[in-house]
Amino acid sequence: MLLTPESPYAVDVRAAQKYGSVPGLPAWQADRYLDLLLPTPRPPELAPAVLYLHGGGWRAGERSTGMYPWLSPLLAAHGFVAANVSYRLSGQAPFPAQLYDVKAAVRWLRANAEAYGIDPERVGVWGDSAGGHLAALLGTTAGRADLEGDCGSAEWPSAVQAVVMRCAPSDFPTMPQENAEVLDALFGGPPSETAELRRLASPAEHVHVGVPPFLIVHGTRDEIVPFEQAETMVRALRAYEREVTFHVVDGGHHNLLENLDLPLGNDPWADLGLQALDFFRRTLGT
Incomplete structure (x- = not known):
């Protein structure tokens, strides 16, 4: 059990839940997993669920990132069912394999909603950098048969009802060539x-009238994903009169700090976690 101080729930962690399997691969390569964080005792009403998608340039990173206290534990300690999701990296398969996997994870949550006390009508997603890009695609490509994929059951919808996109690209044709190695691999x-x-x-290409609310966070001095990428996504959402909250981190680099060499720490990430909690409470309810 995890317990966040001054929170209404303790957190029960159910590690390595298999949510799908990629056809044609041996089991040690094919199986996809997520870690589930459940508020305990179980809330009296069905709870919304939120997936966290890790960063790492689509070629690195792991779902354990979501165990930072300002990420999934914070949500679960306040009544959400939270899931940290692994997806195929670019060294394993090129895009759209990553999107196929995270859509399968959404469908798995809905298929198992009764077992875990989830309201299948209230599912959100958030992510940072590469994970933020995949989160944005989950919010903009629901129902696209060509992007549903080959991992997990297709019986349940992959749509989400709220998206937090942080430090993420939205329009790959305009990304700078400094990212060529990472993007060519993807x-x-x-x-x-x-x-x-x-x-x-490119999530900005897929915005339409049915897109759910977005919270977009980006630093003005991001040295990896230019600030203009966030502006492009915001413009696309507003063009369709979609709900979008745009949080500009003045002077923030890709780590959202003024010093690009500092590792992630509590500041400003703890405050951003609380911001996301408030956003998901408003858009999904608890």
Whole structure:
């Protein structure tokens, strides 16, 4: 059990829950997992669920990042069912494999909603950097048959009802060439060979009238994902009169700090966690 001070619930962690399997691969490579964090005792009403998607440039990182106290434990300690999700990295498969996996995780939560006290009509997602990009795609590509994928059951919808997108790209054709190595790995080739796939992977391309509320957080001095990427997504959402809250971190780099060499710490991430908690409470309820 985890216990967040001054929170209404303790947290029960159910590690390594299998949510899907990729066809054609041996089990040690095929199986996909998430860690589930449950508020305990179980809330009297069905709880909303929120998935956390880790960063790492689509080529590194792991779901354990979501165990930082200002991420999934914070939500679970306040009555949400939280899930930290693993997805295929670019060294394992190019895009859209990553999106296929996280959509399968959403469907798994809905398929197991009764067992874990989840309200299947209230599912949110958040992520940082690469995870924020995948979160944005979950919010903008619901119902796209060509992007549902090959991992997990297709019996349940993959739509989400709220999105927190932090430090994430939204329009790959305009990303700087300094990111070429990372992006070429994600898309399986250079821009000249993968232009359509890069457009398909751009959340700003998929905004439409049914997109859920967004909270977008970005630093003005982000040295990896330019601030203009966030502005592009905000403009796209507002063009369709979608609800979007835009939190600008003045002077913030990719780590959202003024010093790009500092590791992640409580400040400002603890406050951003509380901001996300308030956003999910408002959009999903608890």
